[in-house]
Amino acid sequence: MLFNSIEFAIFLPIVFILYWFVANKSLKLQNFLLLGASYFFYAFWDLRFLFLLIFVSVLSYSIALIIQKAERKEQKKKWLITGISLNLLVLAYFKYFNFFVDSFIDLFTTLGISLQKTTLEIILPIGISFYIFLSLSYIIDVYWEKLKAEKNLIDVLLTLGFFPILLAGPIQRPITLLPQIKSKRIFHYQSAVDGLRQILWGLFKKIVIADNAAVQVNYIFSNYESLDGSMLLLGAFYYAFQIYGDFSGYSDIAIGTARLLGFNLMQNFNYPYFSKNIGEFWKRWHISLSSWLNEYLFLPISYSLARKLSRRKYFGVRADKINYSIVITATFFLCGLWHGANWTFIIWGLLYAFYLIFALFTKNLKNRFKKNLRLDKLPIVSILITFLLTSLGWIFFRADNLAQAFGYIERLFSASLFTLPDRSRTLYFIIAFIIVEWLQRKKQHGLEIDNIKFTALRWSIYYLMIFLILNFSGSQQEFIYFQF
């Protein structure tokens, strides 16, 4: 079920009414209702894969309990490895099987060895990367004794299958979601109203910004060979806002929906295009994923590697810099692979690793440069450079294959870059959107306007948003992050 569909507009009020008016007497009943609603929401896409979600959830539930009961550390570790492996196996089979087979065949073909192609018709279960990551963090947190294994199966099933975050995040880790599921929920008027505002803002971002930008992006990426460089630059710019509007819009709707039901989810996007460097960008973009990768991948590998690097310097380079470079490359390689089974995503990830390593090694030079040119007083320059670098990355992310990505970039950096591109209505929407986001950048979301005390003005803004959503919607597109 799409958040921007009529079905969801019917589904959510029904769940809301049943949740607060019928099941409100009992926490168990509320959780049971939410679980049923979540599974209905997921089964609406494909009933078959609901069983996969249940399988993964039950698996994590059982393994977490076994880890907790195990007395010896080796036993705990053995079960941890089993749990992680089984989860990754499910992910690898459904998401990466064909990619690995294709890549191996390509590799052998390059070496002159011809292999028979035997890929399978595997359908990617929607949201699999998200719930597998939730499942992994549940098992790992139990192993690290940050979280107690939950005995109530319903609570675990709901933690891993909560419908607002089920398909495309935020990756709300069980360590923060499970305690909320176990606590009595109280309806907060202000929180619910702001939840509705956040849903409205998310719908605006998705339907008006992302879906309209998608029309331009599809045209530009399909015809990039015959368009001017300036148009291709605009195409990358449109895509930057398509993916931002799409994904952060989804997150806003998810967070707003959860707030209506009395849950608080983490902020997933914090105005990332106003970042002044790439490091900051990753602290503001898809925060739930970047913090997940940081906690479960970057830091553990980094500590482990640091113990192995005994010398202070290698080839004249400080060991901590080498450590950082290796770990950041591995993390972003996996980050790219998480996004999709395609080399374009991997290159996209590695490009960020390159940006960060380059920034590390040129830190002193950059600081001197900024100081001499007094760029510290002009943050807009850093914001623009960071935005251009991320937009360059988005070209790989959007391209169907590497040939298209490199062809696009080659044509972008041609003499025609300095011509005036065609402008569309979408561009004006995006400019207005940037202005609103800039003004609201210290708030949780762009429509957090409870500081406006005049009710008629607030309501007029809501009506305006509804009007824009109804009348300037692009053609309905699935959320991009569903495919991940």
Place this chain on the structure above:
Amino acid sequence: MKLFIKKIFLFTIVFGIFSVIVGQIYLHNYLKIVFSEEAFRLPENITTVFFGDSHANTTFDPEIIENSFNASVESEIYFTTYSKMKSLLKSNPQIKNVVLSHGYHNLSFAYNKDILFSDKYYSLFDQWGKEIIHSAANGQLLEYKYGPFNSFFSRWFAYLEHFVNSTFIRLKYDVGVPVNLTDYLNFYVSILRNNPKLNEFPLYPGNYRSDKSNLEESLTNKFINLHYYIDGEVGSSGIMIESLYRMAETCREYNVNFFLINTPIHSSFKSKIPEYYIKLYDEVLIDLKDKFDNIYYYDFSSVDYPDSLFGDGDHLNAPGMERFSNEIKDLFTE
């Protein structure tokens, strides 16, 4: 909670009242202008009008074929074409020839799903058309739209969704709730510019012209699937067939020649059309010819054009349209 529900209720009521008032004003003016008899009036010299979907749109060039006008729209289904044709014939007694692109795909059940998308022509529909579009209880139509129902639940959900869509259509056109005002706004802008052109009407967007040619098998397969299959099944559309008969009847009523033209398609495409549709097509055509004496049928689907004249397997490109239009330009005067 009470305050929350109260506010939501109030917000909805205010929105509803506001929407209906604004929507009625827009709708009233928009429909009055866009679907008025004047809006359908073509220049006096137009005696031949082309109808259909992208096939007519990429095949008949009114700049080459004298005294003609191309009223086709990409993806337009017969169900809509019928209503449009009726309105144009009513406003233009000078029309002598109606030319409809009639391909193997036009009677396919794969197009039933588009019936609800033709709602912006709602004001043009006769009673039959309105009944179809509101037919929430029409199980057969729903099955075409959603594919075979595999459970009791999916059938009832389809009914519910269809009912909601149908209610929306009523709200839009009978009550005037402003949904999809973009069309209206674009039209108002053209009026403000004091320059409303025929091709700014949603009814006549003008010909699609592209020099590109793409005969890749993947694209051909994509279109074959799109036109002819639902979940691997083939089937006919009773509504599209009925619309075709109604078009023939309308042409007879207005004493107009009704040309059915199977437009050029590439041999690689034609070879993939399921036999079912070719048989269905022939059967319908024989019956039509039996019943109506104003029908002229021309089959150009096997025309031997070089690959470079096809935009894709299913359509001509701009050079193809130019060549074809030159070759048939005298057909309607003979």
